[in-house]
Amino acid sequence: GAGVSQSPRYKVAKRGQDVALRCDPISGHVSLFWYQQALGQGPEFLTYFQNEAQLDKSGLPSDRFFAERPEGSVSTLKIQRTQKEDSAVYLCASSLVQGMWTEAFFGQGTRLTVV
Amino acid sequence: AQRVTQPEKLLSVFKGAPVELKCNYSYSGSPELFWYVQYSRQRLQLLLRHISRESIKGFTADLNKGETSFHLKKPFAQEEDSAMYYCALSPPGGSGNTGKLIFGQGTTLQVKP
Numbered sequence: 001g002a003g004v005s006q007s008p009r010y011k012v013a014k015r016g017q018d019v020a021l022r023c024d025p026i027s028g029h030v031s032l033f034w035y036q037q038a039l040g041q042g043p044e045f046l047t048y049f050q051n052e053a054q055l056d057k058s059g060l061p062s063d064r065f066f067a068e069r070p071e072g073s074v075s076t077l078k079i080q081r082t083q084k085e086d087s088a089v090y091l092c093a094s095s096l097v098q099g100m101w102t103e104a105f106f107g108q109g110t111r112l113t114v115v
Numbered sequence: 116a117q118r119v120t121q122p123e124k125l126l127s128v129f130k131g132a133p134v135e136l137k138c139n140y141s142y143s144g145s146p147e148l149f150w151y152v153q154y155s156r157q158r159l160q161l162l163l164r165h166i167s168r169e170s171i172k173g174f175t176a177d178l179n180k181g182e183t184s185f186h187l188k189k190p191f192a193q194e195e196d197s198a199m200y201y202c203a204l205s206p207p208g209g210s211g212n213t214g215k216l217i218f219g220q221g222t223t224l225q226v227k228p
Contacts, residue, residue, distance in 0.1 A: 043159070
């Protein structure tokens with residue numbers, strides 16, 4: 001595809017439900033990032049992958065949040081037992097290499113609303 | 116602590132007026148600084164990077180390490196500049212820059228005709 005693709009674009013979940021958010025990075029991009037953006041705030045770092053290895057998960061807010069990238073391409077962010085405070089836009093970004101700076105390209109985001 | 120502060124949530128100017136979007140950062144080291152922009156109904160995209168020292172769409176930003184600031188400036192605003200602007204820093208890692216970004220809260224720039 002032409003860019004980073006995220007699905008679904010919108011998700012409404014009842015409190016307590018589990019959700020899975022998908023990110024398709026740009027083909028060949030080694031690095032993949034997840035960010036959480038609450039209403040009126042800037043994006044906040046959640047986790048980072050280099051290929052299939054999750055090298056930094058320091059931003060995950062609780063053990064209800066889990067991310068994986070098993071084949072070094074598509075990534076899934078899973079949130080278990082969703083809470084109202086999980087309502088946010090979840091952004092995925094990918095970049096070509098790690099170890100030197102290359103531009104990160106962002107997806108359109110998934111807007112999660114927990115009711 | 117690593118932090119980026121954008122003190123203005125909204126900046127409203129008339130077309131042709133100068134623009135300055137403020138950004139201050141807190142980081143004990145030499146991070147890389149960026150400005151990202153999000154136009155209405157579009158995805159977040161890189162506007163400029165301090166190391167490149169380029170002018171993009173007429174915007175420039177100078178890194179002032181003494182004041183830990185990275186303000187974004189444009190001498191004459193255009194209506195198409197209306198967007199949300201985020202200042203961000205990327206901390207260097209042990210094996211090079213991972214690309215992880217720490218964002219400010221964002222400033223909405225509104226350029227009136």
